[in-house]
Amino acid sequence: MSYHQAVHDVPIIFESCESPKAEDSFDPTVGGAIPKELTRGDLDLPDIPERDVVKHFVNLSQMNFGVDNGLYPLGSCTMKYNPKVCDDVVSWPTVAQVHPLQDPSTIQGALRLMHELEKMLCEIGGVDAVTLQPAAGAQGEFTGVHIVRAFHESNGETRKEIILPDTAHGTNPASAAMVGYDVLDLPSKDGCVDVEALKSAVSKDTAAFMLTNPNTLGLFEKNVREIAGILHDAGALLYYDGANLNAIMGKTSPGKMDFDIVHFNLHKTFATPHGGGGPGAGPVGVKKRLEEFLPVPRIVEKAGVYSLDYDRPKSIGKVRAYFGNYAVLARAYTYIKMQGGKGLVSVSENAVLNSNYLRENLMDDFEMPYDKLRKHEFVLSGAPLKKKGLRTLDFAKRLLDYGFHAPTIYFPLIVDEAIMIEPTETESRETLDKFVAACRSIMKEDPKLLHEAPVNTARRRLDEAKAARDMIFSWRGYLKKKGASPPASEPKPS
Amino acid sequence: MLQSLRLKSVNDLFVDIPNEVRIDGLRLPDGLSEIDLKRDLEAMMSVNRPTTIMPNFLGAGIYNHFIPAAVRTIVSRSEFITSYTPYQPEISQGMLQSLFEYQSFMAELTGMDVVNSSMYDASTALGEAILMANRISGGDRFLIGRAVSPERISVARTYAKGADMKLVEVGMDPVTGQVDLGDLKAKMGDGVSGFYFESPNFLGPIESHADEIRRIVGTKTLVIGANPMALALLRPPGEAGADIVIGDAQVFGTPMDLGGPTIGVFACKSEHVRKMPGRLIGMTTDLEGKTAFCMTLQTREQHIRRSKATSNICTNEALLALAAAAYLSVVGKAGLRDIARRNVENMRSLSSRIAAIKGYKAPRFRSAHFNEFVVTSEADTGHVHKELLARGVQGGLVLDRMFPELGHSALYCTTEMHSKADHDKLVGALEAIR
Numbered sequence: 063m064s065y066h067q068a069v070h071d072v073p074i075i076f077e078s079c080e081s082p083k084a085e086d087s088f089d090p091t092v093g094g095a096i097p098k099e100l101t102r103g104d105l106d107l108p109d110i111p112e113r114d115v116v117k118h119f120v121n122l123s124q125m126n127f128g129v130d131n132g133l134y135p136l137g138s139c140t141m142k143y144n145p146k147v148c149d150d151v152v153s154w155p156t157v158a159q160v161h162p163l164q165d166p167s168t169i170q171g172a173l174r175l176m177h178e179l180e181k182m183l184c185e186i187g188g189v190d191a192v193t194l195q196p197a198a199g200a201q202g203e204f205t206g207v208h209i210v211r212a213f214h215e216s217n218g219e220t221r222k223e224i225i226l227p228d229t230a231h232g233t234n235p236a237s238a239a240m241v242g243y244d245v246l247d248l249p250s251k252d253g254c255v256d257v258e259a260l261k262s263a264v265s266k267d268t269a270a271f272m273l274t275n276p277n278t279l280g281l282f283e284k285n286v287r288e289i290a291g292i293l294h295d296a297g298a299l300l301y302y303d304g305a306n307l308n309a310i311m312g313k314t315s316p317g318k319m320d321f322d323i324v325h326f327n328l329h330k331t332f333a334t335p336h337g338g339g340g341p342g343a344g345p346v347g348v349k350k351r352l353e354e355f356l357p358v359p360r361i362v363e364k365a366g367v368y369s370l371d372y373d374r375p376k377s378i379g380k381v382r383a384y385f386g387n388y389a390v391l392a393r394a395y396t397y398i399k400m401q402g403g404k405g406l407v408s409v410s411e412n413a414v415l416n417s418n419y420l421r422e423n424l425m426d427d428f429e430m431p432y433d434k435l436r437k438h439e440f441v442l443s444g445a446p447l448k449k450k451g452l453r454t455l456d457f458a459k460r461l462l463d464y465g466f467h468a469p470t471i472y473f474p475l476i477v478d479e480a481i482m483i484e485p486t487e488t489e490s491r492e493t494l495d496k497f498v499a500a501c502r503s504i505m506k507e508d509p510k511l512l513h514e515a516p517v518n519t520a521r522r523r524l525d526e527a528k529a530a531r532d533m534i535f536s537w538r539g540y541l542k543k544k545g546a547s548p549p550a551s552e553p554k555p556s
Numbered sequence: 557m558l559q560s561l562r563l564k565s566v567n568d569l570f571v572d573i574p575n576e577v578r579i580d581g582l583r584l585p586d587g588l589s590e591i592d593l594k595r596d597l598e599a600m601m602s603v604n605r606p607t608t609i610m611p612n613f614l615g616a617g618i619y620n621h622f623i624p625a626a627v628r629t630i631v632s633r634s635e636f637i638t639s640y641t642p643y644q645p646e647i648s649q650g651m652l653q654s655l656f657e658y659q660s661f662m663a664e665l666t667g668m669d670v671v672n673s674s675m676y677d678a679s680t681a682l683g684e685a686i687l688m689a690n691r692i693s694g695g696d697r698f699l700i701g702r703a704v705s706p707e708r709i710s711v712a713r714t715y716a717k718g719a720d721m722k723l724v725e726v727g728m729d730p731v732t733g734q735v736d737l738g739d740l741k742a743k744m745g746d747g748v749s750g751f752y753f754e755s756p757n758f759l760g761p762i763e764s765h766a767d768e769i770r771r772i773v774g775t776k777t778l779v780i781g782a783n784p785m786a787l788a789l790l791r792p793p794g795e796a797g798a799d800i801v802i803g804d805a806q807v808f809g810t811p812m813d814l815g816g817p818t819i820g821v822f823a824c825k826s827e828h829v830r831k832m833p834g835r836l837i838g839m840t841t842d843l844e845g846k847t848a849f850c851m852t853l854q855t856r857e858q859h860i861r862r863s864k865a866t867s868n869i870c871t872n873e874a875l876l877a878l879a880a881a882a883y884l885s886v887v888g889k890a891g892l893r894d895i896a897r898r899n900v901e902n903m904r905s906l907s908s909r910i911a912a913i914k915g916y917k918a919p920r921f922r923s924a925h926f927n928e929f930v931v932t933s934e935a936d937t938g939h940v941h942k943e944l945l946a947r948g949v950q951g952g953l954v955l956d957r958m959f960p961e962l963g964h965s966a967l968y969c970t971t972e973m974h975s976k977a978d979h980d981k982l983v984g985a986l987e988a989i990r
Contacts, residue, residue, distance in 0.1 A: 067647060075657045075885050088893055090789045092900040096924040100762055102791045106664050109888035112626050119630040119654065119882055126650030128638030139640055147590050149632070151597060152813070159606035161614045162815030163953055165945055168605035172814050175600065185583055197676035197816070198871035200858070208714060236858035236868035240687070241718040245863040282572040312582045313570050319577045329871065336640040337875030338651040339835070340674070341817035380710040383617060383679040384815030396597065402587030411566045418569060419557050435572050462647045470643075473859070491557055519646040521842040526645075529838035529852040533829065535670050537660035540839060 065465030067519045068124035075118060076537040078110050106538075125520035126338070127467055133493055135420075137439045137470035137482025138231065138278060140308050140330035142413075145400065148334065148393035157392055162384035166369050173368035176385060177361045179395045180345075186406065187307075187324050188317020189347030193356045195386040199305060202325025202344030203237035203272070205357065208378040209323055209348060210270045210299050211241055212355040216376060221269035221298070227255055229278045229474040234303060243269060250476060253279045253432035255289055264296045274303035275319060276310070278474045278482070280417065280436035290320035299323060299352075304344075307331045308486075309414055309438035312407030316347075323348050332394035343390040357381055412487035413438040416494060420485055423498045427505050431477055439484035441477050450509045454479040457504060459523065460515035464500040605950070607812075611978040612950040615928045615969025616758065617678065617705050618815050619807050621785065621895070622972055623883070627809045630882040637875060641835075645850040646842070651874065652849035655837045658877040661884045665787040666801045667794025668823035672834035674873040675820030678804035679708040682752065682781065683715025684822065684833045684867055685800045686723075689777035691831045691866070692799065695749035696721050701735050702728035703757035704781070706958050726751065730961070733761040733921030733930070740772050750777030750799070756786055759930050759959070759967060761923030766796035784808060784821060784880075786926040788896035800824045809883030810876050819876035830856060833867030898972040899927040902979075906970045907931075909983050916986065920965060928969045930955065930962065937964045940989055947985040 090101035134141035160169055180192040196202040214221050224238040225246045235245040248263055271293050275283045293300045302316035302324035308331040316324040328334050329342035358377045359370035414437050421440045429443040444454030458468035470482040534540050607620050642648035655673040662671040675681040686698045700723055716723055726743055727736035735753050751773050755763035770778055779800040780793035785807040793801045806818035824832050838852035858865040907918040907929050919929035937954045944951040952968035
């Protein structure tokens with residue numbers, strides 16, 4: 063084991079400034095342009111030389127682990143390598159220095175890029191129309207569920223319920239609830255949808271069933287056509303959570319599986335960087351009969367000229383301002399163009415190959431519920447650790463010491479002490495072998511080492527309960543807590 | 557690798573996909589090399605007309621501000637850009653501390669206790685604020701000022717629909733362009749969750765009756781929209797007693813990017829924190845007692861609370877929060893105030909030059925402004941817009957359809973990015989239009 067993350071003592075940027083300066087002569091009214099009573103008093107922001115600001119953030123970056131540092135097998139999040147050309151493209155002024163409300167004649171290239179991306183996603187998803195507006199996967203779900211609601215309302219129906227398998231991502235029930243639906247959890251059978259249970263759960267009140275395929279255990283839902291039939295016979299819709307689309311490109315498609323609505327996570331399948339938590343993009347595709355409900359504006363092409371169509375009376379409206387996360391869309395477009403059709407198919411093949419290679423090599427050291435062929439990810443159980451007084455969390459923390467990001471843990475909820483591993487297609491066999499060796503080594507280690515892990519990271523284990531108790535969310539909050547004099551812009555009693 | 561799995565071909569990895577749903581590859585062209593891709597894409601993008609080749613006077617929610625080179629350097633660090641949500645805080649302190657610093661900057665500018673580590677954009681922040689107002693104050697109606705971006709209102713309407721809430725418009729004073737206090741009083745009442753206004757608002761005026769609005773809104777939820785850049789000069793909305801403050805921090809270090817990604821600012825009073833959507837970064841210590849940061853109060857979030865969560869948001873705009881923190885650190889207090897001052901001066905200068913042209917009035921409203929203002933004209937605004945484009949200028953946003961009560965009108969924005977030559981070009985073009 064040779065990994066050591068950098069450890070810097072980086073003060074909070076507000077601490078970096080020198081003692082408060084004497085009251086300055088700045089005039090916030092700008093020569094009387096703004097009445098004095100509408101202006102602020104002091105502004106407690108630091109003034110630091112650029113040299114020190116760069117040092118501050120570069121040192122912080124060294125205390126952060128990204129895909130470029132090493133394997134990041136965070137199941138369900140698809141942390142693959144992001145080709146650098148995509149970042150390069152979005153730095154061009156012709157891409158970045160463009161305003162969304164410009165006359166359409168001055169943004170024809172941008173509109174064409176988005177229109178072509180919609181068409182490429184239609185082919186990959188097996189759908190007829192795509193909107194690029196949603197800002198992230200969860201917002202794609204929100205958009206899709208609004209389309210579900212609009213569809214039923216246009217048929218004069220108010221259906222109250224959305225059904226989800228118990229393996230669903232947390233965003234699914236949250237998105238359904240935000241659009242006003244009750245959520246019914248469907249218990250799984252052998253890790254997949256229990257078709258008989260689904261049959262009895264579906265009723266006239268069912269608006270839709272949300273599913274990802276392969277599911278969050280990495281298992282392909284073979285009965286998907288039958289499932290679609292059950293929903294469609296009941297007048298309900300089938301929604302595809304695209305988080306796992308990277309496993310099946312060119313092998314099957316949500317459309318071919320009879321899904322009606324699908325969201326795509328461009329930051330996952332199409333390799334746009336995750337940015338420490340975002341931005342992403344969550345385009346939504348639909349079958350022909352639902353196209354009229356898509357958000358406005360639609361980008362329309364006529365004889366090589368692109369324009370914006372707002373005249374869609376049945377549209378659900380807007381879910382985000384303007385066109386969506388365009389700089390993410392442009393990266394995904396670049397990625398798809400460089401992979402091409404054949405390249406995308408091999409992306410899925412290699413993602414599935416890497417996943418099964420790891421599964422094969424790790425299943426004997428852990429428990430392996432539902433021992434079957436997996437797709438791009440698989441879930442182990444860390445239950446054997448319990449005998450040694452350890453938990454999955456301890457294993458995950460110890461992996462950090464070996465220079466690997468931890469997998470997703472404690473999800474899906476139906477697996478005890480779950481460890482969800484997604485290696486992605488961009489990792490070499492050599493890297494995977496090292497990961498296997500690290501996992502095996504950890505399983506043999508003195509439990510004490512796992513309890514105390516991590517030790518090679520910028521910080522040791524955190525007191526997360528203290529964070530929840532203290533509720534310090536800002537420098538201002540910190541000063542208040544310390545009893546220091548409150549910042550100048552403290553609210554005055556009214 | 558296939559051999560070690562005792563498989564003959566890669567197809568054996570997909571035998572679990574039934575024939576009935578199989579497809580045979582993708583009907584997409586073959587992949588391009590990096591050099592060919594760049595050549596094609598450069599040609600395709602060259603038909604766009606960016607601000608670097610055409611002076612542009614649009615604002616309306618997306619702003620062209622200067623971005624110091626150091627911000628780009630910081631935001632491009634691989635360790636930041638290729639990481640994800642900091643689920644493992646020990647190995648993610650860099651992003652966590654940066655996000656805490658973002659929250660700190662925004663707390664100071666807005667004068668609020670708690671700021672989350674981002675929403676998608678200002679429009680979705682408004683949507684979430686309406687849902688949160690409903691959690692705080694109940695009710696089935698939410699009031700929104702007239703002078704709010706139609707773009708934001710249409711997004712807010714989608715969010716409100718999910719909770720079966722109705723949006724009700726509160727009128728605008730025709731002289732000042734600010735909130736019509738009489739109309740607000742008349743529309744407050746039982747069943748109202750709260751009220752949203754902006755300062756500066758969509759049409760440019762800075763609101764001068766925030767305290768009175770707070771009194772009228774009473775115990776209901778007051779949501780104030782702010783341009784974070786303008787807060788370098790303006791009284792923070794926290795001082796006016798806002799329950800929630802929203803805005804877009806795209807102004808701090810993120811290019812216009814055709815409107816996305818941008819970053820929704822979402823701040824609230826500490827008493828409401830458990831009803832708040834989105835991720836929060838909190839300060840704590842590690843087992844050696846060193847200061848450290850982690851995500852906290854996660855029981856509000858979808859991955860724990862599922863259908864009972866305060867929001868479905870997961871992926872947010874973290875990298876843009878880092879950009880905002882880096883931007884504010886680089887420009888500093890003095891730099892930020894100076895940029896804000898230049899925006900006001902440029903706005904004053906441009907509006908008086910336009911007002912001096914026969915047939916134009918600017919600014920339309922008798923109020924203080926930051927960097928946007930309404931110009932009214934005798935000439936048809938659509939005609940003016942086309943003529944400006946023909947002269948190589950992207951004029952302001954045509955308002956005729958959105959605000960018919962203003963007659964022929966357009967919303968102009970000018971920032972520190974405009975040179976005197978840009979103003980000359982616009983003014984010269986307006987003078988030449990007949």
